[in-house]
Amino acid sequence: KVERCHQLQKLIIIMIHLITLNIKFQIIQKIKNNLQMNIQMMMIQDLIFMKSLKRSFQGQLNNQLKNMIFQKEHVLIFLKKKDMITIKITQELSKLIQIKKIVRYQQKIYKNQIKQKMKRKNSQMLKKMQTKKKTFNLIFFFKQIYKKKKKASIYLPEHIKFPQTKDEFYPVQYDKVIYDVFNLKVIFDRERTGFEETKDFPIVINSIIAGRYQVMEYLGSAAFSKAIQCLDLVTNKVMCMKIIENNKDYFDQSIDEIKLLRFINCNGNVDEKNVLKYYDYFYHKEHLFIVTELLKDNLYEFYKFNKENEATPYFTIGRLQKIAYQILVGLEYIHSLCLIHCDLKPENILMKSYSKAEVKIIDFGSSCFIHDHLSSYVQSRSYRAPEVIIGCKYDYRIDMWSLGCILSELYNGQVLFQNDNIQGMLARIIGIIGPFPEWMMKEGKLVHNLFTREKLIYMEVFYFFCSSIYQKVQNQKSSEIINKQKQKSGKIQIFVPKKTNLKSRLKIDDNLFLDFLRQLLQLDYTRRPTAKEAMSHLWFQKGRYQDGL
Secondary structure (H helix, E strand, C coil): CHHHHHHHHHHHHHHHHHHHHHHHHHHHHHHHHHHHHHHHHHHHHHHHHHHHHHHHCHHHHCCCCCCCCCCCCCHHHHCCCCCHHHHHHHHHHHHHHHHHHHHHHHHHHHHHHHHHHHHHHHHHHHHHHHHCCCCCCHHHHHHHHHCCCCCCCCCCCCCCCCCCCCCCCCCEEECCEEECCCCCEEECCCCCCCCCCCCCCCCCCCCEECCCEEEEEEEEECCCEEEEEEEECCCCCEEEEEEECCCHHHHHHHHHHHHHHHHHHCCCCCCCCCECCEEEEEEECCEEEEEEECCCCEHHHHHHHHHHHCCCCCCCHHHHHHHHHHHHHHHHHHHHCCEECCCCCHHHEEEEECCCCEEEECCCCCCEECCCCCCCCCCCHHHCCHHHHCCCCCCCHHHHHHHHHHHHHHHHCCCCCCCCCHHHHHHHHHHHCCCCCHHHHHHCCCHHHHECCCCCEEEEEEEEEECCEEEEECCCCCCHHHHHHCEEEEEEEEECCCCCCHHHHHCCCCHHHHHHHHHHCCCCCCCCCCHHHHCCCHHHCCCCCCCCC
């Protein structure tokens, strides 16, 4: 019995030990499970943290952070004693702390490097700003481009208007230039291509041009254009159509004329200012067309017709007074727009009404602004101002000289300064008006081509071979074939002015009219009146003539 009791005691002790061992084992398993869960959670958090670190430090820390696991400080609470897991975690944490220190240090270095680079760049920019006076700034450039219509003009007065455009970009100012635009209609046949059969535009009576204008009458031709009378089928008005020849130079000159017509017409009532009114312009069948109001004959053609067919002269002093005043009104308007006509002559002044002696100024193809580069070859020769001939600077008053020549011609019936060449014209001018002022002879760029040192008018004599005959050529403007064959003879021809005066030349009895012409035909253009000043001359007194003002 005693032995059995001992055995039972041993068995009970063993059972108790087994139970305690089971309990301990369960506790250990729970701890292990908790540790595994914590490790997994920490691994997930560490992976998230790793991703954020990779995003911020991809370039510098990719190789260092691949095999590292981040742990947080509260892990140390769960892992005590000498466990392999705790050892590894502590090792990884220590590595992480070191890496963070390294990263912070590298960040400081990187920031310092950036600061140094910025300082260097700023110093370089400052040096460049000091050395270079003009710096190209893109923001300023685009701001300047898109500041549209801030300035209407650069050289012209502020009161001057410009034709409005529907373009979204233009007008635009850049580099002291205002770029503007206007649209040119191109009218074409939808179902045809290719060039026209002939270079000349065919004019057929009653034919329709561009589906709108019916040809009524052929009016005449000029140097590079033809004029026809046509009916506008839309407005039912009779108009004048100018057909420009198919030539690049003529096209460019006509484009310039369209630009000026638009400019002149938008600044005032052209009917009141005695200037040509335009209605339309377009490109059709390889030709440029300009449609304007229909006027009557020009002064040259009308004078010629009146002289041949009428017993009494039309151009009396009274009518000349009215015509001259209307021309001055037109010139004053043109000059107020800073324009010089540059080609005023009887052919460019058209009659509007024969009975009322009303006229209008046309043809602005040679006109220029006062601030343009002024050419030395402007105006028709018989109406060319002396300052232009000898190469001096000129202004609006060259038109006043032309007006004086026109009025003299209409009164007398002859060109005032008849000529075959420039030298002959200079001799006529000096003989009738008088010698050039000294300052003009010094200023003129072409004086040495026209005058000797003794101030004698001269011209070189040329010979040329044509049709097996030697001929003497006195006109320097000969044909192209002659120019290729002409040769200097080594001789010069002297032109001696024939002394006379304006009164005996024109045989004028009206002293006020004579005084008015003398003022217009002064060689010293600084003393010549402007259009506005000339309108206040005593000759323009109203009621002085029955058929005048």
